[in-house]
Amino acid sequence: MIKLKGIEKYYKNKFIKTYVLRNINMEIKEGEFVSVMGSSGAGKSTLLNIIGMLDVASNGEYLFFNESVHKMNEKQLSNLHKSYIGFVFQSYHLIDELTVYENLETPILYQKVKSGERKARVAEILDEFKIVAKKDLFPNQLSGGQRQLVAVARAIIAEPKLILADEPTGNLHSEQGKEIMELLKKLNANGTTIIQVTHSKENAEYGDRIIKLNDGWIEE
Amino acid sequence: MLKSYIITAFRNIKKHKTFSLINILGLSIGMTVSLLILIFVINEFSYDNFYPNKDRIYRIAVKWGQENNIMKFAGSMPAISPAINDAFPGAIAAARVLKAYNGITVERKQKKIKEENACYADAEYFKVFALPFISGNPETALAEPYSVVITKSIAEKYFGNTNPVGETLTIEGDLYKVTGLINDIPENTHLNLNMFISYKTLAAKGEKDEHPWNSWGSVYNYVLLKDNVSPQSLKQALGKELEANAGEWFASRIEFVIQNLTEIHWINDFRGDSGPKQNKMYVLVFLIAAIVILAIACFNYVNLSTARYLERMKDVGIRKVIGANRSQIVTQFLIESLMITFLSIFISFILFQLFRSSAYSFIETKIILNENYFFSLSAVILFMIIIVGFIAGVYPALFLSKFSPTEIIKNKVVSGVKHFSVRKVLVVVQFIMSILLIFGTVVIYKQIDFMLNTSLGYDKENVVILNLISPESKNKYQTLKEKLSEHSGVKAVSGAFTVPGINSRENMGVKVIDGSNEDIINLQTVAVDYDFVKAMGIKIIKGRNFSEKFGSDINRSVILNETAVKMLNINNPIGEKIGMPKGNNKMEEVTIVGVVKDFNLQSLHNKITPLLLYLEPEKYIAMLVKYDPESQKDVLAYINKTWGEVLPGEKPNYIFLEDSYKKLYKSETKTEKLLVFFAVLAIFISSLGLLGLTSFAAAKRVKEIGIRKVLGASVSNIVTLLSKEFVLLVVVSTLIASPVAYILMNKWLQNFAYRININVWMFLISGSMALAIALFTVSIIAIKAALSNPINSLRSE
Numbered sequence A: 001m002i003k004l005k006g007i008e009k010y011y012k013n014k015f016i017k018t019y020v021l022r023n024i025n026m027e028i029k030e031g032e033f034v035s036v037m038g039s040s041g042a043g044k045s046t047l048l049n050i051i052g053m054l055d056v057a058s059n060g061e062y063l064f065f066n067e068s069v070h071k072m073n074e075k076q077l078s079n080l081h082k083s084y085i086g087f088v089f090q091s092y093h094l095i096d097e098l099t100v101y102e103n104l105e106t107p108i109l110y111q112k113v114k115s116g117e118r119k120a121r122v123a124e125i126l127d128e129f130k131i132v133a134k135k136d137l138f139p140n141q142l143s144g145g146q147r148q149l150v151a152v153a154r155a156i157i158a159e160p161k162l163i164l165a166d167e168p169t170g171n172l173h174s175e176q177g178k179e180i181m182e183l184l185k186k187l188n189a190n191g192t193t194i195i196q197v198t199h200s201k202e203n204a205e206y207g208d209r210i211i212k213l214n215d216g217w218i219e220e
Numbered sequence B: 001m002l003k004s005y006i007i008t009a010f011r012n013i014k015k016h017k018t019f020s021l022i023n024i025l026g027l028s029i030g031m032t033v034s035l036l037i038l039i040f041v042i043n044e045f046s047y048d049n050f051y052p053n054k055d056r057i058y059r060i061a062v063k064w065g066q067e068n069n070i071m072k073f074a075g076s077m078p079a080i081s082p083a084i085n086d087a088f089p090g091a092i093a094a095a096r097v098l099k100a101y102n103g104i105t106v107e108r109k110q111k112k113i114k115e116e117n118a119c120y121a122d123a124e125y126f127k128v129f130a131l132p133f134i135s136g137n138p139e140t141a142l143a144e145p146y147s148v149v150i151t152k153s154i155a156e157k158y159f160g161n162t163n164p165v166g167e168t169l170t171i172e173g174d175l176y177k178v179t180g181l182i183n184d185i186p187e188n189t190h191l192n193l194n195m196f197i198s199y200k201t202l203a204a205k206g207e208k209d210e211h212p213w214n215s216w217g218s219v220y221n222y223v224l225l226k227d228n229v230s231p232q233s234l235k236q237a238l239g240k241e242l243e244a245n246a247g248e249w250f251a252s253r254i255e256f257v258i259q260n261l262t263e264i265h266w267i268n269d270f271r272g273d274s275g276p277k278q279n280k281m282y283v284l285v286f287l288i289a290a291i292v293i294l295a296i297a298c299f300n301y302v303n304l305s306t307a308r309y310l311e312r313m314k315d316v317g318i319r320k321v322i323g324a325n326r327s328q329i330v331t332q333f334l335i336e337s338l339m340i341t342f343l344s345i346f347i348s349f350i351l352f353q354l355f356r357s358s359a360y361s362f363i364e365t366k367i368i369l370n371e372n373y374f375f376s377l378s379a380v381i382l383f384m385i386i387i388v389g390f391i392a393g394v395y396p397a398l399f400l401s402k403f404s405p406t407e408i409i410k411n412k413v414v415s416g417v418k419h420f421s422v423r424k425v426l427v428v429v430q431f432i433m434s435i436l437l438i439f440g441t442v443v444i445y446k447q448i449d450f451m452l453n454t455s456l457g458y459d460k461e462n463v464v465i466l467n468l469i470s471p472e473s474k475n476k477y478q479t480l481k482e483k484l485s486e487h488s489g490v491k492a493v494s495g496a497f498t499v500p501g502i503n504s505r506e507n508m509g510v511k512v513i514d515g516s517n518e519d520i521i522n523l524q525t526v527a528v529d530y531d532f533v534k535a536m537g538i539k540i541i542k543g544r545n546f547s548e549k550f551g552s553d554i555n556r557s558v559i560l561n562e563t564a565v566k567m568l569n570i571n572n573p574i575g576e577k578i579g580m581p582k583g584n585n586k587m588e589e590v591t592i593v594g595v596v597k598d599f600n601l602q603s604l605h606n607k608i609t610p611l612l613l614y615l616e617p618e619k620y621i622a623m624l625v626k627y628d629p630e631s632q633k634d635v636l637a638y639i640n641k642t643w644g645e646v647l648p649g650e651k652p653n654y655i656f657l658e659d660s661y662k663k664l665y666k667s668e669t670k671t672e673k674l675l676v677f678f679a680v681l682a683i684f685i686s687s688l689g690l691l692g693l694t695s696f697a698a699a700k701r702v703k704e705i706g707i708r709k710v711l712g713a714s715v716s717n718i719v720t721l722l723s724k725e726f727v728l729l730v731v732v733s734t735l736i737a738s739p740v741a742y743i744l745m746n747k748w749l750q751n752f753a754y755r756i757n758i759n760v761w762m763f764l765i766s767g768s769m770a771l772a773i774a775l776f777t778v779s780i781i782a783i784k785a786a787l788s789n790p791i792n793s794l795r796s797e
């Protein structure tokens, strides 16, 4: 599904290049659950963003379903990430002005899903995540765990093949964190590929495999 | 999708109250003013636009005279239309119209009403003005004498709902046949008519039916030209015809002016013209003011939207991450700006309805309320929603939608944002416009002040002008003068042909008799009475005033002003003889008995003309009464009483000389008032924007302000910190606005022969006024921020 060959990322400041990622080679197959670990500033988020096509690598090749991401134009990229990838962030990133229901609806709105189907999908997800009672609340009326629950629900509503979770439990109590991790596990069991960034050894164990980043390098 | 856009926009508007309030307030004001002005402009341009073939319909007007002594008349020779119909193949038809100026009395059954909008029109009238007939035959309707075509409202008045065609009406005692019925003519026309009597009736009634080429009065000639026939060719043909019929001397003094129908509303310097007039410059100035005010309000929107980029960035980032393309984000922002616009236009519409009638009566315009009005109103509103919604919305939408999601997700504050300069530029432009308006006001104010208070060479205080309007009052002038002079409070009484503020003018060509110079010099001549010089307080610098002691002054003596003496080039004017035309253009010899110091008989738009005063009681159109200020009340009462005694049933029509003089600057005074109004609006809306920008800046820097305060910064340190930048922008605006203001206002001042100089202090005043207002606005926010307890802002971390 994902192949990274010699991926590098640097930022140029005047004439000094600061490398964030160095010679990243890896492959992730469909249905895998991968945990990325590493100290703060190691480049984990950068890697995730490149995989999620929110950011572009400075060097190297990135194949997504055997297609070269480098060669795609803006529109193709946008369509690709719209329909294949869902994101979950440490700080939830819900839209404050929208209710839970509307937050869940927005991704499929952007994909121009018909109104009837939209309603059905949102209802289904609300049910599945047991947040039906919260559907008319705004994000700031929810607890952190509930918000992350909504964020995960939003990430999967468009039925992506790949979920990228950047420290999804970073702001949660261990109890809430566990709930989220169980959820991801369940999604993975249903066939969704998952890449998560985490600091916790315990949470990393939910994955099939752990990739360690150290100062931009993959630790073997 | 649209629903989601609207919900989001609505919540955003509600959430950011200050932002929305400032924008809605500014836009509402801007749009109200624009709405008022655009409706006014459309109304002005709609005149006579409803006539079919309006582009090919012309009125033939005339200019009479030579060189600098030319008079223009809207009416022209009655011979013109028949001649065109006979011998000018380029025309489809031509027709004369003679308005019944004193009205006509129309009778039918018990009804007897005076109709004010009737006219006599040639049989070809409805060929030129192809108004559709409801009933009757337009070809023949006006062919016979005692025929009349009427409009629907006249028909309803006299015939109810029955068809009037074939029926009769009594007009001025004669029986007329109604031969045609047409719809009411829209009011936006220079020819507001509702009854058309056949022109031939005039001859049938025994009035002169000459078609003279060498005289004209109030008859208007209209012509419909064929496609591709130029008005120039008509002008030439008429010129030849005139020369053949009226002779060379007459023809050389006439120039025909061929005026397009739709232009007539804009032509305001022809005597005896018909219908309301408008000045194109005036309309243009309004249009510019509307655009400026609206632009300033739009700039607020742009500035405040982009100033909020930090808080909007996160929203945009998230939406992009969950799948929005840029166009969807742009749409989101545009919907928001359209909604703000929509709310604003709603308020504007209410304000428009509230202020419409007072605004239009202030600018002395009548807005015609018909279907077209409602159509234009809707069109203008729609146009404004779209234009403002997009103009204000597009830049912020494009700007805010371009942030890349990673920057936001990484929680990185975007540094070195270059759009900031756009915001600065817009603030500068807003203040340039405001300063221009303030400066314009200052200059106009000073010029008017100068004109009202400068020494005019005569004394305009304590003089009342009594208009001699009726023929009786002219006949009784001597009696009136004698009686009025009897009052002890009256210092001088004189009749005059020309008085400041009353538009009457006579020019004559005179020449010096001594033979040194054969040239005929054109002077303005004023028929006055013995005491004119005394009543006006004019200074005699050589010789003497007219005096009855000499018995021979009438028809024998004249007084010149200094300019006239210079023009005639006479060294010792007193006793010098000059020839001036009297009666049948014969030169008669008169003697210069006095020279007066130059005085401004006209407005200060004009240079002092060479002037000749002579005694000629028959020409007086007004009396001047100079009185003792102590007994003003007595004198006025006495004038009232005396006037009634001498002219039973008549009341004096009077105006103080001072007010009559002021009236000369009516248009300037009005412009000044309007400019003050626009300047206040412009600076108000600009300040609103500044208020918003400062509060955002303050909000963004709460933490910084808190830390500085903890470190010991004083309130004034903080205020300076927040105001510095905006103050600098206003200073830059002043610097840029000054030369532009100078050029514009200097140009305006060229309208006046006597004018003020533009001074440095005028720039300083305009700039410091803008600065003071800006500073005040910014300080409100800055002081509030500076006074807040730093603990509050720092604890939130």
Ligand SMILES: Nc1ncnc2c1ncn2[C@@H]1O[C@H](COP(=O)(O)OP(=O)(O)O)[C@@H](O)[C@H]1O
Pocket (backbone or CB within 6 Å): A011, A020, A038, A039, A040, A041, A042, A043, A044, A045, A046, A047, B410, B412
């Ligand atoms: N726009 C940028 N310019 C310069 N340096 C950056 C930029 N974005 C990220 N970095 C740097 O890249 C490194 C990796 O960041 P990141 O991937 O967020 O680390 P983490 O592993 O904590 O998620 C950090 O040292 C960060 O400072």
Ligand SMILES: [Mg+2]
Pocket (backbone or CB within 6 Å): A044, A045, A046, A166
């Ligand atoms: Mg990170």
